[in-house]
Amino acid sequence: MATTAGHPGSAAQAAIVMLNSLGLDRRPQDTRVVVAMSGGVDSSVTAALLAAEGYDVVGVTLQLYDHGEATHRKGACCAGRDIHDARSVASALGIPHYVLDYESRFKEEVIDRFAESYVAGETPVPCISCNQSIKFRDLLDTAKDLGAQVMATGHYIASRALPGGGRGLFRAREDERDQSYFLFATTREQLDALRFPLGDLTKAQTREVARKFGLSVADKDDSQDICFVPQGRYTDIIEKLMPNASDAGDIVDIDGKVLGRHNGIIHFTVGQRKGLGVAAGYPLYVVKLDPARRRVIVGPRDALRTRRIALREVNWIGEGSIDDALDAGRREVFVKVRSTRSPQPAWLTRSATGIEVELIDGEDGVAPGQACVFYDAPDGQARVLGGGFIQSTLSMTQAARIDNAETASVSRAS
Numbered sequence: 215m216a217t218t219a220g221h222p223g224s225a226a227q228a229a230i231v232m233l234n235s236l237g238l239d240r241r242p243q244d245t246r247v248v249v250a251m252s253g254g255v256d257s258s259v260t261a262a263l264l265a266a267e268g269y270d271v272v273g274v275t276l277q278l279y280d281h282g283e284a285t286h287r288k289g290a291c292c293a294g295r296d297i298h299d300a301r302s303v304a305s306a307l308g309i310p311h312y313v314l315d316y317e318s319r320f321k322e323e324v325i326d327r328f329a330e331s332y333v334a335g336e337t338p339v340p341c342i343s344c345n346q347s348i349k350f351r352d353l354l355d356t357a358k359d360l361g362a363q364v365m366a367t368g369h370y371i372a373s374r375a376l377p378g379g380g381r382g383l384f385r386a387r388e389d390e391r392d393q394s395y396f397l398f399a400t401t402r403e404q405l406d407a408l409r410f411p412l413g414d415l416t417k418a419q420t421r422e423v424a425r426k427f428g429l430s431v432a433d434k435d436d437s438q439d440i441c442f443v444p445q446g447r448y449t450d451i452i453e454k455l456m457p458n459a460s461d462a463g464d465i466v467d468i469d470g471k472v473l474g475r476h477n478g479i480i481h482f483t484v485g486q487r488k489g490l491g492v493a494a495g496y497p498l499y500v501v502k503l504d505p506a507r508r509r510v511i512v513g514p515r516d517a518l519r520t521r522r523i524a525l526r527e528v529n530w531i532g533e534g535s536i537d538d539a540l541d542a543g544r545r546e547v548f549v550k551v552r553s554t555r556s557p558q559p560a561w562l563t564r565s566a567t568g569i570e571v572e573l574i575d576g577e578d579g580v581a582p583g584q585a586c587v588f589y590d591a592p593d594g595q596a597r598v599l600g601g602g603f604i605q606s607t608l609s610m611t612q613a614a615r616i617d618n619a620e621t622a623s624v625s626r627a628s
Contacts, residue, residue: 235267236364236409237375242268247409248357248365250349251275251304251311253296255431256368258303259420260411262427264366265307272360273304273311276353278320278344279442299431306429314356316348323347325442329455332448335503336583337483339396339553340440346399354407364409369393372413372595373405381405383531383598385589388416395553398587398601399529413595452480463508465492468501468517479503482510485518485579501609519610520580523551523571525602532590532599539599540564547599548589549573551580557589557596569602576610 234242249261251273265271275297297313304311324343331338349367357365370386370393380402386392400408412420424432443451452459460478467473474492476482482490486500490512499518502511530536539545540562548557549571561572571586587601 236269236366237381238363240363243270245364246270246272246360246362248272248274248353248360248362250353250365250367251300252368252437253299253303253431253434254368254437255421255424255429255434256370256412258300258368258429258431259423259427260366260368261303261309262307262429263411263423265309266427271307271309272362273300273307273309274353274356274360275300275311275313276316276320276348277313278316278348279325299434303429303431307427314353316352319352320344320348320442325451326455329452329459331583332452332480333456333459333505334583335479335505337581338583339585340442341396342399342585345397350397350400350404350408354404357407364407366409366411368412369397369410370412370415370417371397371410371598373408373410378533384413384595385598386412387414387595389556389593391417393553394589394598395550395585395587398585398598399527400531401529402531405531449478449480461508463510465490465510465512467494467498468511468513473512476510479505479508479510484581515578517609517611518578519576520551520578520607521573521576521610521612522608523573523580523586524565524567524605524607525569525571525586526605528569528600528602530600532588532597536569536600547571548592548596549601550587550589551577551584551604557587557592559592562588568605580604580607582606 233239234245236245236247238245247264247269249257249264249271251257251261253275261271261273277297301311324340324347327343328338328340354365370388370391372384372386373381374384376382383394383397383400383405385394421432459480462475462477463479464472465474465476473494476491482500482503484500484502487497490498490500492498492512496514498512499515500510501513501517504511528536530539532539544561544563547560547562549560550557558577559574561574563570563572582604584604585601586604588599589596590599
């Protein structure tokens with residue numbers, strides 16, 4: 215790609231700036247790229263593609279944990295076997311490879327916070343914390359220390375230069391593989407130094423590229439979302455870190471009537487229906503967790519329908535600032551409140567306490583601790599505008615009561 219600077223018609227001032235495939239004004243061989251190599255097929259193909267283009271590629275693998283079953287569990291990542299695979303791929307590609315011990319940092323920033331959030335009645339997403347605190351902060355700093363101009367990862371998301379300068383984040387080509395939900399907390403500064411070569415590829419295409427390069431991991435199983443949980447049981451690690459997390463309490467309905475007992479709120483999540491141990495004349499769902507009083511609150515399905523969401527730690531990476539975006543009072547966006555769900559229409563607003571989202575059609579099973587990610591379109595490779603963590607929610611029924619009370623108050627005042 216080439217761009218021209220200078221005044222039209224002036225050959226002396228017209229300068230042709232040739233940008234490489236990473237959008238940098240330098241030759242590939244003069245561009246050092248650190249690739250975060252997890253040992254899986256995606257990051258391995260990322261390293262292979264960049265090395266084939268002639269970039270000065272350095273592979274870095276983080277040892278995040280290495281405890282018992284998780285090391286050998288099918289689908290686990292960043293443990294013993296994966297480090298071996300990453301090293302083997304780097305050797306086959308002829309690139310240097312380093313392993314960095316981040317176990318204590320990972321435990322402090324991700325595992326401990328996950329446990330604390332879960333005990334607080336939230337539904338945390340540790341992959342977001344890992345990207346936010348480890349991969350895109352600490353590892354990016356390490357990449358700079360190694361003399362790299364940019365860092366590349368195997369995430370399925372796209373980063374593109376914007377007409378007004380800087381870079382934007384966009385959903386992946388393959389909707390089922392899109393990982394934008396987990397990357398909403400990426401800052402503008404980080405985006406300038408990050409590249410995602412797989413954003414316009416499908417998973418099938420990535421595996422085919424791996425086979426063409428003869429990579430040993432071409433058919434390796436994908437990693438799981440929560441990599442550090444042995445056997446996939448969250449409660450095992452929480453009970454190990456916080457022995458008092460399984461204190462018993464009451465199961466109550468939305469009116470406060472005691473229906474039964476439970477053996478710890480960590481065994482329940484908002485939206486859960488099975489395994490409640492109580493019954494009524496209609497299906498019951500967990501609609502809220504009250505850790506302060508050790509209560510699990512259950513109710514009918516319509517009590518699960520969320521209308522309003524209050525957010526914390528909001529990150530805005532759309533045009534201008536979030537103040538600019540809300541200059542008219544509110545802005546139409548499309549939001550995802552779970553990684554597996556499609557973006558839906560919503561209003562982004564500001565209240566007296568902070569940033570809020572009003573879901574136009576409502577959403578079931580929205581829980582504190584989850585992420586709410588903003589997009590500029592409902593489908594395709596929409597631009598990621600940012601997002602935040604869910605602080606609290608209001609159901610459709612609760613929101614309607616508040617709206618009715620406010621309307622009545624205005625009527626009386628007039």
